[in-house]
Structures are given as structure tokens and as C-alpha cells.
Amino acid sequence: LRHLLSLDGLSSDLIIDILDTAEQHDKLLAGPEKKLGTLSGRTVINLFFEPSTRTRTTFELAAKRLSADVLNLQVAASSTSKGETLFDTLKTLEAMQADMFVIRHESSGAAHFFAEHAAPGVAILNAGDGRHAHPTQGLLDLFTIRRYKSLPGEATRDCFSRLSVAIVGDVLHSRVARSGIHGLRILGCQDIRVVAPPTLVPVGIKEMGVSVHHDLEAGLDGVDVVMLLRLQKERMLGAFLPSLGEFHRDYGLTRARLAKLKPEAIVMHPGPINRGVEIEGDVAYGPRSLILQQVSHGIAIRMAVMSLILGRDNGERR
Numbered sequence: 083l084r085h086l087l088s089l090d091g092l093s094s095d096l097i098i099d100i101l102d103t104a105e106q107h108d109k110l111l112a113g114p115e116k117k118l119g120t121l122s123g124r125t126v127i128n129l130f131f132e133p134s135t136r137t138r139t140t141f142e143l144a145a146k147r148l149s150a151d152v153l154n155l156q157v158a159a160s161s162t163s164k165g166e167t168l169f170d171t172l173k174t175l176e177a178m179q180a181d182m183f184v185i186r187h188e189s190s191g192a193a194h195f196f197a198e199h200a201a202p203g204v205a206i207l208n209a210g211d212g213r214h215a216h217p218t219q220g221l222l223d224l225f226t227i228r229r230y231k232s233l234p235g236e237a238t239r240d241c242f243s244r245l246s247v248a249i250v251g252d253v254l255h256s257r258v259a260r261s262g263i264h265g266l267r268i269l270g271c272q273d274i275r276v277v278a279p280p281t282l283v284p285v286g287i288k289e290m291g292v293s294v295h296h297d298l299e300a301g302l303d304g305v306d307v308v309m310l311l312r313l314q315k316e317r318m319l320g321a322f323l324p325s326l327g328e329f330h331r332d333y334g335l336t337r338a339r340l341a342k343l344k345p346e347a348i349v350m351h352p353g354p355i356n357r358g359v360e361i362e363g364d365v366a367y368g369p370r371s372l373i374l375q376q377v378s379h380g381i382a383i384r385m386a387v388m389s390l391i392l393g394r395d396n397g398e399r400r
């Protein structure tokens with residue numbers, strides 16, 4: 083693995099390897115000594131052109147746990163605000179001997195652009211590009227599902243083929259949904275349902291191997307995992323169809339709707355949540371919710387990805 087731009091095209095063996103490596107890191111993080119020397123002497127630069135709480139901080143923490151030197155470019159205060167291009171920004175930071183860039187950008191394809199122009203030995207990790215992909219979110223979601231839905235004694239890749247997963251909400255704007263669908267499909271999940279109003283379903287989504295439901299009750303019938311998505315108001319230019327109130331009425335996960343799910347069904351959300359829109363606050367922090375576990379797993383997953391790409395065992399990169 084040279085870069086991580088998307089889960090699309092990765093092998094199931096590689097994804098399982100990342101999840102298994104993350105399990106080891108997660109065990110380490112639960113103990114008193116949380117640090118490894120894997121990336122000692124390496125430099126990781128976080129370049130976030132869009133806001134982030136979870137992804138940016140867990141990438142930073144993961145890199146620090148691996149002993150890398152970490153820089154966070156303050157994009158608003160950087161020379162990009164004076165018109166410096168992405169290419170020139172990349173080349174300038176490469177000149178400081180950066181080994182890895184973690185990039186979030188509003189444009190789909192921005193991480194691919196960086197990967198295309200990165201110097202040999204420099205790795206690019208996509209931390210979310212437009213509506214396209216959010217691969218480490220997809221991986222941490224797979225990690226969470228496997229951890230909570232595997233049966234005792236089951237092989238580490240076997241749970242996905244027997245699970246039904248509903249992805250509910252603003253699929254149209256969601257890079258999380260795309261990465262989740264790719265990851266679930268690669269690991270053998272047969273029943274992936276997209277549940278959303280017609281206005282929030284992208285054209286051609288069925289070609290990704292999912293079924294589409296516009297009725298929430300039917301879409302959630304018998305599912306093992308409910309993955310809620312945030313209504314991405316910032317990408318809707320003020321036009322909400324349906325309105326936030328209508329969306330909550332027809333698709334919001336309330337306590338009453340939660341009670342109708344299978345008792346062992348789990349609730350996930352990548353965050354940040356719109357309280358009272360796609361999920362009630364009580365449900366978000368209730369016993370069936372794994373939202374905060376997803377955040378914690380993000381550290382182990384990002385450690386795994388960075389160490390597999392840049393770790394000492396991966397050979398000399400410079």
C-alpha cells in the first residue's frame with residue numbers, strides 16, 4: 083500500500099490485515115504504555131481544507147502514538163489564502179521532508195491529485211474528499227461492526243456475509259456512505275440497504291450493489307446494523323428537500339423507532355450528529371449506540387494504516 087485514497091479496489095485480505103493490525107493497536111491503547119516507535123523520525127502533515135473534529139485529532143493522536151513528528155497546517159492562516167495552489171503547497175511542504183500528508187478537501191479527487199503529484203516515497207492519506215471517499219472512516223466502521231457483531235469463535239472475516247446493514251439519511255452527499263458500501267461489499271456483505279428520501283439518493287447507487295428504500299420501517303426491518311448519516315446542510319446551499327422537520331418525522335431515529343429494531347441491532351453514526359434531525363440525543367448516547375466507540379476505534383485504525391504504509395517494515399522510503 084503506497085497511498086490510501088479509497089477502499090474501492092482494495093483486496094479483502096488487505097482490509098482484514100488493517101483491521102487485525104488495528105486490533106493490536108487498540109489493545110496497546112487500552113494499556114498504560116500507549117506509544118510505539120514505528121514512525122520515529124517520520125514527519126506527518128495534516129492538511130485540512132474543511133472542518134473536522136474527529137478525523138483530524140485522531141490522525142494527529144495516532145501519528146503521535148507512533149512517535150511521528152506531526153504538523154497541522156492552519157489552512158485559513160496559510161499561503162493558500164493568498165492564492166497558493168494545491169500543487170505549490172504540496173511541493174513547499176515536501177521540501178521540509180514530509181513523509182506523509184493527511185488531506186481533507188471539499189473537492190472530490192483532491193487526494194488523488196496530491197497522490198499523482200507527490201514525490202516518490204511520500205504517502206497520501208485521504209481524510210475525506212468531497213462526496214467521494216472517506217476510507218479511514220469506512221475502515222473504522224468495519225472495525226466497529228466486526229468487534230460488536232462477530233460471534234464467539236467466528237473467523238475474523240466471516241460476520242459480514244450474514245449481516246444486514248442499513249445506511250440511512252443523506253447518502254447523496256456522503257463520502258462515508260460510499261466508503262462504507264465499498265468496504266462492506268469487499269468483505270462479503272450481501273444485504274446493504276440505502277434508506278433515504280428520493281432527493282437524497284444519488285443516481286446509480288444501485289450499481290454499487292445496494293437496495294434502495296424510501297420507507298424507513300421497511301428499510302430497517304430485520305437489520306443488524308443501522309448506520310445513520312448526517313444531513314450535510316453545508317452542501318445543500320440552503321435548499322432542504324425534505325425540510326429538516328420533515329426529514330426527522332420520516333427518517334429520524336427516535337426511541338420509538340429504536341424499540342422496533344432487533345434487540346441486538348447496533349446504531350452507528352460517523353458524527354458530527356444533527357441532534358433532533360437524523361437522531362434523537364437520547365438515542366445517540368443510549369446503550370445501543372456505538373458512536374463514541376467509533377471515535378475511539380478511529381485512533382487504532384489510523385495507527386494501523388500509517389504503520390502499514392510508512393512503518394519500518396515497509397522498507398526505506400527515502
Ligand code: CP
Pocket residue numbers: 133134135136137138210219352353354
Ligand atoms: N466523521 C468525521 O469525518 O468527523 P469529522 O468531520 O469531525 O472529522
